[in-house]
Amino acid sequence: MRELLRNSIKWSFSIAVITFVLAALFSIISNSILNGVSWGTGLIVVGFIVLIGIFFDMIGIAATAADEVPFHSMASNKVFGARHSIRIVRNADRFASFCNDVIGDISGIISGAAAAIVIVQLTVSFQMNNSSLFEYASSVIITSIIAAVTVGGKAFGKSLAIRYSKDIIFQVGKILHFLEDKFHIVIIKDKKKTKLKQRTNKKRK
Secondary structure, X not given: OHHHHHHHHHHHHHHHHHHHHHHHHHHHHHHHHHOOOOHHHHHHHHHHHHHHHHHHHHHHHHHHHOOOHHHHHHHHOOOOOHHHHHHHHHOHHHHHHHHHHHHHHHXXXXXXXXXXXXXXXXXXXXXXXXXXXXXXXXXXXXHHHHHHXXXXXXXXXXXXXXXXXXXXXXXXXXXXXXXXXXXXXXXXXXXXHXXXXXXXXXXXX
């Protein structure tokens, strides 16, 4: 119980730090892109941010819906990406939390902030007052469109994620395998190897 609580606190703190860093990066990048561009280009940027949230939400759902059994035969045949797909499924709770909660929520927040910048740019480009009816109507319409696209896109992504969970996770597994082989970047550690190391260290002590 104590170990579970300690691991939960450690994971929560880690995910909070990661969220802070990624939110700052997303905000800096989006603001730097939006400054000095037209409102039309700004809308495209906002749409891209929304698509990022939808994409990662779909991956997170696929991780929780996928079964690791089909990947075992693939891993025994040394199929590229199969072992990493197993890692994703075994760590589905944390993987989904990162994709859905961290990336998904950050995308939602940043897209809202970016939409506000686009509305200001739109008002300035048409030389309207900040308190005009045009700005109010633009704000309502743009915000509603972004909300509709976000919710509708996530609903569509969820249906795809549940139906094609194996294929989606396998493609993500290939990407993780590539990153680990070429750049030595380990996104998800193998639970079995971690447990084996812990047991070995305990025996040595």
